[in-house]
């Protein structure tokens with residue numbers, strides 16, 4: 486019997502476990518794989534979320550494991566124009582005017598190290614959730630480990646098992662929304678972008694649009710482009726050289742370290758709470774990753790959920806707080822995460838309407854000369870946060886207190 490059982494030892498599951506452990510709640514995590522999974526997905530976290538990571542005690546180790554960046558650019562493929570933003574406009578509102586760059590597997594590893602300090606946290610690797618039944622007083626979870634059935638009983642279950650969440654399906658929820666007719670082709674490449682004046686950011690073009698991001702200080706960059714899903718998935722590797730060779734500057738001598746492809750969706754579950762089961766991260770909502778809001782949204786789920794659930798476990802709040810968790814996080818997905826990510830995708834990958842592009846670029850250029858507009862723009866990711874469901878305070882305010 487455990488107070489909280491978390492299904493999924495990805496970044497959101499582990500971060501939720503840490504929040505609960507810090508609040509003195511016994512936690513068990515079931516993870517299907519034998520270790521933290523490497524997948525070339527989230528790498529960028531905007532400055533507003535750093536206050537929360539600091540509050541959880543993990544920020545310094547994350548910065549040590551990754552790197553910070555001040556600048557981000559929009560490069561227009563056809564004209565070569567480059568619009569570069571830095572964090573100057575938020576220097577007076579934060580001590581951390583930069584984005585953190587860190588692969589999500591490395592982020593999860595930092596969290597795992599911190600979890601080892603808590604004796605009331607148990608992680609069962611290689612254990613795949615298979616089903617659950619719940620009553621008004623607990624949840625019985627079934628799983629499979631090394632081919633043998635396992636059973637766990639918990640007061641509460643958190644589904645943090647990703648976009649294909651088996652827990653979400655087990656409680657009868659579907660993901661409503663749509664799937665884009667394009668897929669993202671993700672490549673990790675060695676290429677000296679900085680030699681040619683490229684920063685981390687976006688290449689804007691209706692055909693050659695891409696997200697270009699420095700992964701680490703060893704010369705490895707993420708280069709992600711989009712293609713129609715009508716192209717056969719099996720032959721994606723054959724299309725990579727042509728695409729990259731068309732857009733790379735200079736000698737174009739790059740080394741492909743890895744590639745993969747993802748379908749993109751704007752989808753969310755109808756509720757993030759069914760009785761004693763709570764949804765968080767990609768299990769609850771998925772977005773195209775152009776703005777890098779997917780995992781940030783999931784981490785903000787962890788912050789809000791772990792605090793609210795700990796209060797319920799310690800009988801300091803009634804369980805209706807968990808309904809408020811669901812309502813708040815879903816509203817933020819629908820009103821912030823999804824529309825902003827959709828707008829970013831439109832600008833970077835679907836800029837075929839020249840009038841619209843001219844307006845978009847004028848806005849990007851003008852903002853550079855307007856510190857207040859720039860501050861507002863750089864602060865948009867702060868809207869992904871649900872202030873404490875107990876005190877109403879944001880993590881930035883709690884850190885400052």
Ligand SMILES: Cc1cc2nc3c(=O)[nH]c(=O)nc-3n(C[C@H](O)[C@H](O)[C@H](O)COP(=O)(O)OP(=O)(O)OC[C@H]3O[C@@H](n4cnc5c(N)ncnc54)[C@H](O)[C@@H]3O)c2cc1C
Pocket residue numbers: 492493494495496497498515516517518522525526527528529530589612613614615645646647648650651669671709747765766767768774776777778779780781782783
């Ligand atoms: C190309 C790309 C780039 C991205 N870039 C960014 C970015 O820069 N910034 C950002 O914020 N977001 C980004 N995202 C989104 C981000 O990757 C996801 O939002 C994030 O992985 C969600 O984390 P999670 O822990 O909810 O789910 P996952 O990372 O999917 O983890 C789920 C875990 O559950 C486990 N699991 C699954 N099924 C079971 C089961 N039955 N039993 C037990 N365990 C199970 C899995 O093995 C896994 O470890 C990007 C996504 C893509 C595709």
